[in-house]
Amino acid sequence: MNPENYIILSGLLFTIGALGVMIRRNAIVVFMSIELMLNAANLAFVSFARINGTLDGQVVAFFVMIVAAAEVVVGLAIIVTIFRTRRSASIDEPNLLKY
Amino acid sequence: MTEIGTGEAIVFWVCAVLSVTGALGLILSRRTVHSALWLALTMISLAVLYIANAAPFLGMVQIIVYTGAVMMLFLFVLMVVGVDSADSLVETLRGQRVAAILLAVGFGVLLTAGLGSALSGIPMAGLDAANAEYGGNVEGIARLLFSDYIIAFEIVAALLITAALGALVLTHRERWRPKLTQADLMRQRIASGAPGPLPTPGVFARHNAVDTPALLPDGTLAEQSVPAPLRARGDLRPVDIGAVEETRALTEGEAVFGPTVTPVADDPGASPGERS
Amino acid sequence: MDDVLIAPDIDYLAVAPMIIVGVTAVVGVLVEAFAPRRPRRGIQLVLTFGALIAAFVVLISQAGTRVITGSLAIDGPSLVLQGLILLIAIVSAMLMAERRVDPAGDAFSPRASALPGSEEERVLSTRGFMQTEVWPLMLFAVVGMMLFTAANDLLVMFIALEIMSLPLYLLAGMSRRRRLLSQEAALKYFILGAFSSAFFIFGAAMLYGFSGTISLPGIADALSANPGQTPLIFIGFGLVVIGLLFKVGAVPFHQWVPDVYQGSPSAVTAFMAAAVKVAAFGALLRFLYVAFGGARWDWQPALWIIAIATMLVGSILAITQTDIKRMLAYSSIAQAGFILVGVIAVNPEGVAAVMFYLAAYGFATLGAFAVISLVRQDGGEATHLSNWAGLGKRSPVLALSMSLFMLSFAGIPLTSGFIGKFTVFEAAILADAVPLVIVGVIASIIAAFFYVRVIVLMFFTEPAEVGPTVVLPSVFTTLVLAISVAVTVILGVFPQPVLDLVEQANVFLR
Numbered sequence: 001m002n003p004e005n006y007i008i009l010s011g012l013l014f015t016i017g018a019l020g021v022m023i024r025r026n027a028i029v030v031f032m033s034i035e036l037m038l039n040a041a042n043l044a045f046v047s048f049a050r051i052n053g054t055l056d057g058q059v060v061a062f063f064v065m066i067v068a069a070a071e072v073v074v075g076l077a078i079i080v081t082i083f084r085t086r087r088s089a090s091i092d093e094p095n096l097l098k099y
Numbered sequence: 100m101t102e103i104g105t106g107e108a109i110v111f112w113v114c115a116v117l118s119v120t121g122a123l124g125l126i127l128s129r130r131t132v133h134s135a136l137w138l139a140l141t142m143i144s145l146a147v148l149y150i151a152n153a154a155p156f157l158g159m160v161q162i163i164v165y166t167g168a169v170m171m172l173f174l175f176v177l178m179v180v181g182v183d184s185a186d187s188l189v190e191t192l193r194g195q196r197v198a199a200i201l202l203a204v205g206f207g208v209l210l211t212a213g214l215g216s217a218l219s220g221i222p223m224a225g226l227d228a229a230n231a232e233y234g235g236n237v238e239g240i241a242r243l244l245f246s247d248y249i250i251a252f253e254i255v256a257a258l259l260i261t262a263a264l265g266a267l268v269l270t271h272r273e274r275w276r277p278k279l280t281q282a283d284l285m286r287q288r289i290a291s292g293a294p295g296p297l298p299t300p301g302v303f304a305r306h307n308a309v310d311t312p313a314l315l316p317d318g319t320l321a322e323q324s325v326p327a328p329l330r331a332r333g334d335l336r337p338v339d340i341g342a343v344e345e346t347r348a349l350t351e352g353e354a355v356f357g358p359t360v361t362p363v364a365d366d367p368g369a370s371p372g373e374r375s
Numbered sequence: 376m377d378d379v380l381i382a383p384d385i386d387y388l389a390v391a392p393m394i395i396v397g398v399t400a401v402v403g404v405l406v407e408a409f410a411p412r413r414p415r416r417g418i419q420l421v422l423t424f425g426a427l428i429a430a431f432v433v434l435i436s437q438a439g440t441r442v443i444t445g446s447l448a449i450d451g452p453s454l455v456l457q458g459l460i461l462l463i464a465i466v467s468a469m470l471m472a473e474r475r476v477d478p479a480g481d482a483f484s485p486r487a488s489a490l491p492g493s494e495e496e497r498v499l500s501t502r503g504f505m506q507t508e509v510w511p512l513m514l515f516a517v518v519g520m521m522l523f524t525a526a527n528d529l530l531v532m533f534i535a536l537e538i539m540s541l542p543l544y545l546l547a548g549m550s551r552r553r554r555l556l557s558q559e560a561a562l563k564y565f566i567l568g569a570f571s572s573a574f575f576i577f578g579a580a581m582l583y584g585f586s587g588t589i590s591l592p593g594i595a596d597a598l599s600a601n602p603g604q605t606p607l608i609f610i611g612f613g614l615v616v617i618g619l620l621f622k623v624g625a626v627p628f629h630q631w632v633p634d635v636y637q638g639s640p641s642a643v644t645a646f647m648a649a650a651v652k653v654a655a656f657g658a659l660l661r662f663l664y665v666a667f668g669g670a671r672w673d674w675q676p677a678l679w680i681i682a683i684a685t686m687l688v689g690s691i692l693a694i695t696q697t698d699i700k701r702m703l704a705y706s707s708i709a710q711a712g713f714i715l716v717g718v719i720a721v722n723p724e725g726v727a728a729v730m731f732y733l734a735a736y737g738f739a740t741l742g743a744f745a746v747i748s749l750v751r752q753d754g755g756e757a758t759h760l761s762n763w764a765g766l767g768k769r770s771p772v773l774a775l776s777m778s779l780f781m782l783s784f785a786g787i788p789l790t791s792g793f794i795g796k797f798t799v800f801e802a803a804i805l806a807d808a809v810p811l812v813i814v815g816v817i818a819s820i821i822a823a824f825f826y827v828r829v830i831v832l833m834f835f836t837e838p839a840e841v842g843p844t845v846v847l848p849s850v851f852t853t854l855v856l857a858i859s860v861a862v863t864v865i866l867g868v869f870p871q872p873v874l875d876l877v878e879q880a881n882v883f884l885r
Contacts, residue, residue, distance in 0.1 A: 001108040004218035006152065007584065008211050009115050013122050013141070014577050015207030020126035021570055022199035028180065029125070029134050030566055032173060036122055036138060037573035039145055039165070044580035046154045052587040053224025057580075058154050058236075059243045060530050060589060064576055065157075065164050066255050067537050070262035071569055072169050074541050076176045077269040078548060078565050082558050083180050085491055213606030218584075242380060249383045250445040251530050254522060257397055257538050261515045264404055265545040268508045272488045275499055 006047035014040035027079050031072075038068045103223070110151050118144040131177055139170045153226040156237045298324040311336045314346065386444040389437060392430035392457060393525075397518045399426035403511030412504075419510035423468050426514060431461040441884050446590070448527040448661070451880030455730050456524040456657040460650050463737050464517045466855055467646035470745055471509065475849040478754065482640040483509050483549045484557075491554040506549060512542040513646070520650055524657030527665070528590040529579040529615070532658055536575065536622070539654060540568050543647055550640040552755035560638025567621070567631040575618025581611030582666075591666040592885045599669055612667060612674060619662060622655035625715060626684040629708045633696075636704035641756060644700065645744035648707050649737035656714055656729055663718065664726070664883050671721045678719050679811060685712030686818035694825045699747060700758050702825060703740070706784055709822050710736050716815050717799040720806035727877040728798035734873065735791035735866050739783040742859025745852050746777045750843050757843035763829065765838025770845040774833040776860050781826040783863045786819050791866030798874070 013036060020033030042061040049057025103111075117140060124137030142165045150158035230236045244252055279287070288294050298313045298321050312335055313324040325335055348354040387394070399422050406418050434457055441450045474481045483506045485499040519539030526532035548561025583589050585607040586597030598608070621628040636644045667674060689709030696702040714736075717729040750757050750766065750773075757763075767774035783792035796819060800812045848856075866873060 001103045001111060002218075002220065003103065003223045004215060004221060005111060005115070006148065007214050007218055009111075009118070009148075010580075011210040011214050012119060012207065014573075015203055015210060016119070016122040016126060017573070018206065018570075019199065019203035020122075021566075022203065023196050024126060026131055027562060027566065028131050028173065028177065031569070032125060032134055032138050034566075034569045034573050035169065036125060036141065037570075038576065039142060041573065041577040041580045042157075042161075043145055043148060044577065045583060046149050046152045046157060048580065048584035049154070050152050050226050051218075051221060051223050051584065053226060053229060054587055055226065055229050055236075055239045055243055056247075056587075056589060057583055058157055059240055059248050060579070060583065061154075061157055062160065062240065062244075063248070063251055063255065063530055063534065065160060067258060067534060069164060069169055070258045070541065071537065071572075072172055073262040074265045074544060075565055075569060076172060077266040078544065078558075078561050080176060080179060081269045081488070081548065082562050085555060085558060210610060213610055214581075217606040245380060246383050248446070248530065249385070250447060251534055254397075254518075254531070254534055254538060257400070257515055257518055258534060258541065260401060260404060261512065261538065261541045261545075264407075264508060264511060265541060268487050268506065268512075268545060269548070270488050272486070272495075275486075275495060275504075 003047060003051050007044055010040045010043040010047065012040075013037075013043065027082070028076075031075050031079070035068060035072070038064055107151050110147065114144040114147045114151075117141075118148070131180075132174070135170060135173050135177060138173075139166050142166045142170065153230060154236065156240055293323070300324040300326075308336065310334050312338065314338065383445060386442050386449070389440050389442050389444055389449040390447060390525075392434045392437075392461070393518055393521045395430040395433060396426050396461075396514050396521065399423070400511045400514035400518060403514060404508075407508055407511065415507045416505055419507050420472055423510045423514060424465065427461055427465045427468065427517070431458060431465070434458050434461065443527060443884060446528045446531040447522070447525045448665075448884050449525060450882070450884035452657065452660065452726055452730065452883055453525040455877060455880045456653055456733070457521045459730070459734055459737065460517060460520045460524070460653050463650045463653065463741065464513070464646070466738070466741050466858055467642060467649065468510075468513065469851040469855050470642040470645055470741065470748065471513065473642070473748070473849060473851045474505075476748055476751070476846045476852065477551060479551065480505050482551055482642045482748070484551045484554060487545075487549045491558075500551075509546060509549065512545055516542040516546070516646075517650070520654035523654040524661070526658060526661070527592070528588075529582065530589050532662070533572065533576055533579060536572055536618070536658075539651065540572070540622075543643070543651070544568065546643045547635055547639040547647070549643075550638070552640075553638070556638040557640065558638075560635045563638075564631055564635045571618045571621035571628065574614045574621075578611045578614025578616075578618065581607050582615065585611060591662065594666040595669060595885065598667070604673070608670075613677075615662065616659075616674075616678075619655060619659045620681065622651060623659060623711050623715075624652075624708050625681050625711050626688045626708065627681075629685070629688070629711075632708055633701045633704040636707070637698060637700045637758070641700070641744045641748040645741045648703070648740045648744070652707070652711065652714070653733045653737060656718065656733060660718060660726060660729060661883060664721065665885055668721065675719055675721070678715065679808070682712050682715035682719055682811060683814050685709070685715060686815060687712075687821075690818045690821040690825075693822065696825075697760050698758050699760055699763065699829070702760070702829075703743060703747075706822065706826070707736075707740070709818060710784070712818065713796060713799055713815060716803050716808070716811050719808060719811065720802040722802060722806055723878075723881040724798075724802040724805055726883070727874070727881040728795075728802040730877040730881070731798050731866075731870070731874060732795035735783065735795040735863070738859045738862040738866075739780045739790075739792065742776060742856060742863065743780040743784075745855045745859065746773055746780070749773060749846050749848055749852065751846055752843035760829070760832065761839065762843045763832050764836040765833070765842065766845070767834035768838060769842070773845055773856075776856055777833065778830045779860060779863055781829050783867070785823040785826040787823075789864075789867045791863045791870070794867060794870040794874075 017033045017036035017040060021030050024030050042064050045057040045061040049055060121137045121141030125134045128134045128137060142161060146158045146161040149161055230239055233239045233242050300309050300311050300313055310325060310329050313321040315321050320338060322330060403419055403422050406415060410418055434454065437454060471482060479500050480503060485496065485504040487506055489496040489499060516539055519535050522531065522535035523539055526535050544561055544565040547564050548558045550557030579589060582594055585605060586594045617628060624632045686709055689705050689712055693702050693705035693709060696705060714729055714732050717725045717732060747756060752762060783790035786792045786796040800815060803812050
């Protein structure tokens with residue numbers, strides 16, 4: 001087995017996450033897909049840290065987790081606010097703004 | 100240079116299959132709760148892969164912070180929003196889903212092919228030296244965190260404060276009128292003119308269903324006897340005038356209750372919705 | 376372990392402006408927690424303006440600093456752009472502080488957590504409650520923007536991107552009027568912003584994989600050490616640039632711009648349009664020039680296409696708009712395209728031109744949104760273009776200043792916009808990008824059409840029977856208008872001092 005398998009797996013997960021963002025309409029599922037993309041980036045950082053032989057990648061992955069946690073808090077707060085107003089978590093249903 | 104042993108290869112393939120399954124489950128499940136659980140599966144498999152990749156600290160953080168805190172937050176919000184919330188699979192923009200799938204497949208093929216060709220046979224330096232330098236993985240990360248990455252470490256504070264402040268602003272509702280004491284509640288009740296319990300429905304009428312208003316002694320309807328939500332919906336079961344007349348006659352002794360009295364046609368089976 | 380951790384060496388004076396703003400934001404949060412309700416707004420205003428002005432003064436005292444401290448590079452471009460961000464923040468804070476225009480209070484919901492249309496909201500509104508948390512949030516956004524222009528590695532850039540964006544997502548959803556629209560704008564901005572930052576960080580991971588470091592000079596060194604092209608560089612570069620172009624609002628990553636600009640409160644839109652562009656272009660310039668300056672021939676063609684598409688799509692779609700805020704949103708997309716022309720030049724003149732253009736565009740935008748916040752109907756803003764008919768007869772001063780901003784956007788001589796476009800195109804010609812300049816001129820001509828249409832509408836159309844009212848603002852918005860008009864005229868007539876300044880400060884420290 002080669003170390004690049006880890007990176008290819010991370011690319012695959014990233015793509016699946018991006019696909020989820022594009023095809024799903026429930027804001028919470030879309031948001032979870034974005035979390036999947038961040039996790040894929042973390043896997044790449046951790047694997048590259050091992051390939052490059054430096055710990056920097058692990059530190060970056062650690063920071064990405066912190067940032068993701070902060071993002072989750074704000075994002076879910078926005079989603080809950082919208083839900084309380086409209087009783088729906090679909091990102092299509094709020095459509096006062098046209099495309 | 101370090102090589103990857105067979106044991107790690109087995110761990111990799113098991114976790115890779117699990118994480119891709121979880122990712123696909125996330126985007127394909129109809130119900131949001133299932134999506135969240137699939138994502139938790141992916142995150143746990145990734146934690147195992149981190150540990151296999153000489154990152155035991157991150158593996159633990161992944162389980163504690165991601166699966167433990169972040170995913171629980173997601174599930175908690177799902178409880179607020181409603182566990183049953185299912186996604187409608189109807190497309191709003193025609194062809195958007197097909198286009199998105201084609202785009203993603205193209206992107207994925209390019210990405211994985213590019214990565215595969217760029218990295219095939221790449222030598223792996225391994226982290227044994229870096230991890231051992233300061234006595235362990237956690238020590239090594241801590242040393243970097245407080246030296247090279249000190250600026251990032253400090254400014255992350257701003258991010259976390261913003262997040263806490265934002266969640267408070269959007270969801271915290273301060274009390275804006277004074278809290279009612281028991282004495283206040285009592286006064287309110289007396290002032291409302293109905294200090295006792297509300298009349299029970301249907302007592303003086305022919306039905307004891309909750310949507311049947313009670314009849315006051317003078318024959319008028321006691322609308323208060325019907326629960327407010329039903330009243331708001333307009334689901335008051337109309338009272339048959341004949342029945343009222345009969346009740347009056349019974350109470351005043353003009354008639355006796357017996358088989359000679361034809362029961363008034365008051366269809367008890369009809370639901371209120373059908374009548375309106 | 377016997378070796379001790381050596382304390383990192385940080386030049387605290389060089390980063391003092393950011394520290395001042397950041398610490399004040401934290402103090403602002405404490406004020407929210409402990410100060411009684413009545414004086415809170417006053418305290419927050421003093422803190423906000425005090426911090427922004429103090430940071431600006433300290434920044435001026437730093438003029439000429441060129442130092443890399445930790446992961447931050449304090450050099451000419453970052454100092455100029457940070458100064459510009461602070462000035463824009465001061466002016467937009469004035470716009471946010473306005474409370475006479477809306478009879479109910481300021482531009483923000485009395486309590487963002489109250490349900491729209493609920494009794495709670497109504498009662499709080501009549502009691503004059505205000506959400507004073509907007510001030511610390513705004514200061515945090517300013518800290519993020521300043522860090523974004525100075526970030527010298529991809530990690531700090533990513534964190535700064537988030538520090539800048541999270542408060543803006545929140546502020547976008549806190550409008551007092553049309554709250555559903557505003558909340559929807561916040562959701563869209565958030566989802567697409569988080570999506571783009573995921574691209575950014577995945578790209579950063581690829582660049583780390585290639586070079587073994589995340590610092591921008593380190594990536595440049597790795598590129599010159601291994602000149603061979605590997606897909607890793609392309610993937611990493613492309614994804615990071617997508618993340619940055621999203622914040623800039625370039626085509627095809629522009630879909631969020633009209634919705635967010637229309638839904639957000641005008642004061643926030645002005646801040647977002649002016650300051651986020653400055654910060655995002657600062658980061659884009661640093662990323663392209665410091666990390667990929669040596670590989671410019673590889674990425675220039677791709678950015679050529681994006682710049683051309685941005686200029687044309689922004690200008691053409693703006694023509695079809697009927698809402699003035701949406702029109703300005705598409706106009707800001709087109710302006711991003713013009714600024715990209717300067718970015719693509721990859722020469723010091725390009726950096727100077729971009730900085731000048733950002734200043735000219737920023738203040739004209741602040742002024743335009745200040746005007747929009749004054750034209751009102753039924754309590755809210757009258758943003759439909761038909762409402763603007765005959766505004767010149769109702770309020771000539773307002774209509775004249777709006778015309779000035781429109782002329783500046785269109786790039787008519789004697790306004791700041793003309794000098795901005797001129798310097799940008801000049802830099803592009805120096806870099807042999809003549810076709811780009813030709814497209815730019817064509818797009819300017821298309822764009823001039825809808826800017827002039829607003830002027831014609833205001834001065835040469837009969838007003839509607841029941842038109843909007845023009846509210847007399849307090850000193851805050853009046854000052855915003857005066858400053859924007861002054862900057863637009865001065866940068867158009869005597870641009871030399873500012874041009875000298877940006878030309879002295881046009882080299883990135885590596």
